[in-house]
Amino acid sequence: MSRPHLWIRAEARPTEQRVPIVPAHAAQLISDGFEVTVEESPTRVVPLEDYVAAGCATVPAGSWPDAPEGAVVVGIKELPEDPADLRHTHVFFAHAYKGQEGSQEVLDRFRRGGGELLDVEYLTVGGKRVVAFGFWAGYVGAALSVLRHRGLLDGAVAPMTREDLDDRLRGSAGETPERALVIGARGRSGQGAVEALTVAGCAVTRWDRPQTARLDKAALLDHDLLVNCVVSAGAGGQEAFVTAADLDAPRRLRVVGDVTCDVTSEANLVPVNTAVTTWTEPVRRLGPEEHPLEVIAIDNLPSLLPRESSESFSAELTPLLPDLADRAGPWAASLEWFRRHVHQG
Ligand SMILES: NC(=O)c1ccc[n+]([C@@H]2O[C@H](COP(=O)([O-])OP(=O)(O)OC[C@H]3O[C@@H](n4cnc5c(N)ncnc54)[C@H](O)[C@@H]3O)[C@@H](O)[C@H]2O)c1
Known part of the structure; x- marks a missing residue:
């Protein structure tokens, strides 16, 4: 089964210390065949060394726009404003489907770059959210x-x-x-x-x-x-x-x-x-x-409570990642939301 390259980005907000995948789960994913790259981060509650010990590659903060084609960029909160066009698949809370302020701009960035948004809020099984804080x-x-x-x-x-x-x-x-x-x-x-x-x-x-x-x-x-x-x-x-x-x-x-x-x-x-x-x-x-x-x-x-929140989020997200390559299970539900909204513009 193919495994996408997971790219854990640094959060853009200076007060945000959470991370979507913690080192123990990164190690599991690597042994399951995933390649996991982690950006350095000045704020993250988990030290970078723990990711290195788990077998992850490390890269500078904010380098995800240069991630290889096919890499899935995983974060929690909003992306920084640059680059203007988004060409990767992104997993995060985008708050882009309920007419929130700035939501059209976010969708425009995906439209222009040809990227894909798999919003965590819309990962559902039987209509129920499966990853939440x-x-x-x-x-x-x-x-x-x-x-x-x-x-x-x-x-x-x-x-x-x-x-x-x-x-x-x-x-x-x-x-x-x-x-x-x-x-x-x-x-x-x-x-x-x-x-x-x-x-x-x-x-x-x-x-x-x-x-x-x-x-x-x-x-x-x-x-x-x-x-x-x-x-x-x-x-x-x-x-x-x-x-x-x-x-x-x-x-x-x-x-x-x-x-x-x-x-x-x-x-x-x-x-x-x-x-x-x-x-x-x-x-x-x-x-x-x-x-x-x-x-x-x-x-x-x-x-x-950044450590506890990261650990429980990561524990809910990690078992879903093997289905990510095929956009199966809850990923299909989230992708469907994206397609519906991105084609409306
Ligand atoms: N402030 C924050 O930082 C923060 C963070 C996460 C979630 N939230 C918000 O907290 C709320 C709850 O989230 P959750 O994940 O616990 O939801 P959940 O679906 O797990 O639980 C909601 C509960 O509310 C109950 N409920 C609904 N209507 C009710 C009513 N009229 N009377 C009594 N109980 C009722 C449901 O039966 C359910 O048990 C959401 O609005 C969510 O957006 C806020």
């Missing part, structure tokens, strides 16, 4: 929420290790566990949120669709923390979880971790919040000064 998004979103509730999150956040985060979660637990509610608890990010809250010693309530079908608002507001992990698109008819009116209602609720971050969407189930927050200003204060509701709605949470 949800678990660690939920984990870190819930962890920041509980730290804020304990008065331990002031100022900016930056990429961290799970060990440090867990030490802070365990070390700050008080005698009375906080009451924490996770909605969407059966999903990827919901499971991550439940795990972080458990490490933090919270009393965790798990809700998913059956519990929100008839929303018990008083029960919801009787938690200290809420972590919203639902996929809200398509949740038509669902009563919103927290609205502006709830700011003045009797409530125990003080912190909302909005992992979903659908802040500008009509489907937003936490409409009390209308803006994302950032690494530099992670917390928004809403409501009365004497009894605020604080919201954390960071839309790039997995980058805050």
